[in-house]
Amino acid sequence: xxxxxxxxxxxxxxxxxxxxxxxxxxxxxxxxxxxxxxxxxxxxxxxxxxxxxxxxxxxxxxxxxxxxxxxxxxxxxxxxxxxxxxxxxxxxxxxxxxxxxxxxxxxxxxxxxxxxxxxxxxxxxxxxxxxxxxxxxxxxxxxxxxxxxxxxxxxxxxxxxxxxxxxxxxxxxxxxxxxxxxxxxxxxxxxxxxxxxxxxxxxxxxxxxxxxxxxxxxxxxxxxxxxxxxxxxxxxxxxxxxxxxxxxxxxxxxxxxxxxxxxxxxxxxxxxxxxxxxxxxxxxxxxxxxxxxxxxxxxxxxxxxxxxxxxxxxxxxxxxxxxxxxxxxxxxxxxxxxxxxxxxxxxxxxxxxxxxxxxxxxxxxxxxxxxxxxxxxxxxxxxxxxxxxxxxxxxxxxxxxxxxxxxxxxxxxxxxxxxxxxxxxxxxxxxxxxxxxxxxxxxxxxxxxxxxxxxxx
Numbered sequence: 001x002x003x004x005x006x007x008x009x010x011x012x013x014x015x016x017x018x019x020x021x022x023x024x025x026x027x028x029x030x031x032x033x034x035x036x037x038x039x040x041x042x043x044x045x046x047x048x049x050x051x052x053x054x055x056x057x058x059x060x061x062x063x064x065x066x067x068x069x070x071x072x073x074x075x076x077x078x079x080x081x082x083x084x085x086x087x088x089x090x091x092x093x094x095x096x097x098x099x100x101x102x103x104x105x106x107x108x109x110x111x112x113x114x115x116x117x118x119x120x121x122x123x124x125x126x127x128x129x130x131x132x133x134x135x136x137x138x139x140x141x142x143x144x145x146x147x148x149x150x151x152x153x154x155x156x157x158x159x160x161x162x163x164x165x166x167x168x169x170x171x172x173x174x175x176x177x178x179x180x181x182x183x184x185x186x187x188x189x190x191x192x193x194x195x196x197x198x199x200x201x202x203x204x205x206x207x208x209x210x211x212x213x214x215x216x217x218x219x220x221x222x223x224x225x226x227x228x229x230x231x232x233x234x235x236x237x238x239x240x241x242x243x244x245x246x247x248x249x250x251x252x253x254x255x256x257x258x259x260x261x262x263x264x265x266x267x268x269x270x271x272x273x274x275x276x277x278x279x280x281x282x283x284x285x286x287x288x289x290x291x292x293x294x295x296x297x298x299x300x301x302x303x304x305x306x307x308x309x310x311x312x313x314x315x316x317x318x319x320x321x322x323x324x325x326x327x328x329x330x331x332x333x334x335x336x337x338x339x340x341x342x343x344x345x346x347x348x349x350x351x352x353x354x355x356x357x358x359x360x361x362x363x364x365x366x367x368x369x370x371x372x373x374x375x376x377x378x379x380x381x382x383x384x385x386x387x388x389x390x391x392x393x394x395x396x397x398x399x400x401x402x403x404x405x406x407x408x409x410x411x412x413x414x415x416x417x418x419x420x421x422x423x424x425x426x427x428x429x430x431x432x433x434x435x436x437x438x439x440x441x442x443x444x445x446x447x448x449x450x451x452x453x454x455x456x457x
Contacts, residue, residue, distance in 0.1 A: 121367065121371050128374055136238070140238075165215045168211055193240060244450075249302070257308070258451075262447050270289075273434075292426060295378070300418055307380070318438060320436060323433055345420075346359070346360055359387075368414070371414060373414055375401075390418045
């Protein structure tokens with residue numbers, strides 16, 4: 001059974017994780033077998049191992065009787081259960097029948113989303129961040145067409161290269177036919193850089209034409225590398241087209257700090273016990289580990305803005321970390337008077353602005369633009385007084401593990417927290433962090449100019 005994160009804020013002293021009451025299908029039918037009393041009913045295979053006592057009772061004379069009997073009965077039991085289950089499922093499909101103790105034979109909608117293998121969520125922070133960019137619709141169409149290839153590449157053995165070729169040709173046609181529309185979305189002062197990226201997208205070394213040639217050669221490795229490069233170029237061009245927020249914040253939050261775009265935060269972390277971190281490739285053990293996080297104000301401007309301001313103010317410098325199996329948390333007892341009490345802020349996929357003070361209904365198919373179900377996602381803990389608000393300063397790195405998720409790859413806490421960024425450098429270090437390790441320093445190394453602070457009253 002998966003153990004979801006606590007529904008409230010994390011205590012800096014102890015962490016209590018509440019088990020979810022996730023319904024699971026249990027065996028509805030039990031097959032019972034008993035040993036016949038009449039010796040004539042016993043299979044000849046087992047008759048030699050039984051003998052009569054003086055009082056007429058049966059005595060087992062061979063020590064391994066039970067194991068032999070079990071081995072003989074197991075195939076019959078499995079065949080019976082398989083046949084019986086198939087009959088029940090068939091009857092349920094053609095005429096659903098209520099079963100005792102079960103409201104419905106079918107998996108409810110909540111479980112259907114959590115366990116569906118078809119649930120397509122970003123598997124990396126880079127992919128989630130790319131999807132979250134509010135860019136030109138033509139660029140998004142190109143991006144969607146290419147990202148489908150990522151799923152097609154997962155198909156083993158006979159890969160659908162014809163479908164991949166069609167996707168790239170579709171993307172290339174949009175790029176050529178809608179060139180003016182794409183470039184006109186780039187601000188005038190960034191147009192020259194946009195022109196360079198556009199040329200790289202269509203005809204560059206990692207561009208669409210090069211990717212098309214790799215697909216024609218049916219070289220899966222080259223396709224994977226070329227696709228990654230092309231999607232990176234698309235993300236850079238999209239970021240040029242989205243310099244600020246694409247929506248207006250609610251009036252009641254106008255006096256909160258906000259991040260109108262993206263920023264990069266770098267943490268320098270040291271071991272609390274004086275030990276070292278694992279060496280990088282062909283390097284020496286490290287006394288300090290560097291972790292970089294991309295903070296996304298496009299989808300969570302208030303949460304990201306509050307966090308960025310806390311970093312600038314030095315609140316996390318010298319802060320100890322507390323670790324559980326599922327999360328690495330900042331010490332919530334430090335700096336309680338620092339930060340803004342921001343509302344829970346989650347942007348649903350397909351929407352143009354976040355929802356505030358409400359969780360998503362995953363059972364109804366609502367998924368966030370910035371999913372929790374990614375290793376290294378950066379999240380604000382809940383406020384201890386109300387789950388409609390986030391903690392003013394306590395954040396955590398979520399250590400997503402598919403073993404604690406449904407078959408669709410969704411965490412059981414998906415849609416319940418304000419996710420505002422992802423670890424993009426140093427993810428391998430997260431597994432080495434222990435309780436007592438220290439954030440020696442935290443600083444905004446890129447994007448501080450996008451941090452909008454409230455006016456002094």
